[in-house]
Amino acid sequence: MRPNWLTRRNHDMLEWLFGQRKLLLKKGILAEETQRLDDSLWQAAFLSPDHREQLIRWSRVFIAEKTWEGCDGVKITQEMQWHVATATGMMVLAYPDWYFDKTATILIHPKAYKARVEPRFSNLTFGAELAGEYYRSGETIYRGPVVLNWRDIQSAALDANEGHHLVIHEFAHQLDMINGPSADGLPPLPGNVDEAEWLKAMKAEYKEAQDMVGQGYRILMDDYGLTQESEFFAVASELYFQQPRELLEYHPNVYDLLKQFYVTDTAGIFLD
Numbered sequence: 001m002r003p004n005w006l007t008r009r010n011h012d013m014l015e016w017l018f019g020q021r022k023l024l025l026k027k028g029i030l031a032e033e034t035q036r037l038d039d040s041l042w043q044a045a046f047l048s049p050d051h052r053e054q055l056i057r058w059s060r061v062f063i064a065e066k067t068w069e070g071c072d073g074v075k076i077t078q079e080m081q082w083h084v085a086t087a088t089g090m091m092v093l094a095y096p097d098w099y100f101d102k103t104a105t106i107l108i109h110p111k112a113y114k115a116r117v118e119p120r121f122s123n124l125t126f127g128a129e130l131a132g133e134y135y136r137s138g139e140t141i142y143r144g145p146v147v148l149n150w151r152d153i154q155s156a157a158l159d160a161n162e163g164h165h166l167v168i169h170e171f172a173h174q175l176d177m178i179n180g181p182s183a184d185g186l187p188p189l190p191g192n193v194d195e196a197e198w199l200k201a202m203k204a205e206y207k208e209a210q211d212m213v214g215q216g217y218r219i220l221m222d223d224y225g226l227t228q229e230s231e232f233f234a235v236a237s238e239l240y241f242q243q244p245r246e247l248l249e250y251h252p253n254v255y256d257l258l259k260q261f262y263v264t265d266t267a268g269i270f271l272d
């Protein structure tokens with residue numbers, strides 16, 4: 001089912017984009033592209049031939065349409081672009097027409113970077129939301145750039161990386177913000193999913209995870225996911241793609257809720 005947020009885009013822009021996209025989507029798959037896919041995404045080995053082709057074609061469009069900027073001396077390479085594109089495309093395998101159109105620019109630092117934090121302006125990864133200077137792994141801004149770092153991008157590419165995946169985390173925030181400027185942990189759900197029910201169930205899981213940790217239990221989910229509901233959605237999304245079987249085992253309701261959105265049954269496909 002086509003989610004309702006696809007209909008909101010500007011018409012002229014769409015026509016131009018579709019022309020460009022058609023050209024990129026039509027070309028045959030090159031051996032080099034297959035290699036790029038396998039080198040940048042361990043999950044690719046478990047995808048069906050159709051999904052692998054879809055992901056390669058999707059990545060071409062994503063790479064061509066985004067503005068890529070290196071920071072602190074980084075020179076953007078195809079390898080970097082494919083790493084970001086394949087992970088991002090994996091998240092929307094069920095929505096192949098969605099190319100994160102509100103995300104125009106992707107910035108890549110060499111490693112975690114120091115930056116001034118403006119309170120309540122953005123969703124930070126691994127940083128407190130207080131004014132000051134902090135090291136950040138990445139950041140995502142509504143209608144603004146997604147900021148990443150190459151070291152963390154690489155560390156998540158070839159294995160489950162203990163459930164961490166910077167690209168998935170930041171683009172989960174982008175998905176969360178499709179239906180409004182604030183990341184609130186509610187992405188635009190397919191029409192067959194009851195939004196109020198979904199949100200209520202997700203909030204209950206968030207609360208339960210907080211209670212478990214409050215009582216001294218160790219849980220699968222990283223503590224950072226318990227700082228706010230938007231982080232719960234982003235961190236759970238990382239697990240959904242990086243350690244899906246663990247997520248299904250320890251947080252089965254969270255797995256089911258995310259499956260209603262992402263659709264791809266990662267626990268049934270990816271052996272981490």
Ligand SMILES: [Zn+2]
Nearest residue numbers: 123124125234
């Ligand atoms: Zn975050």
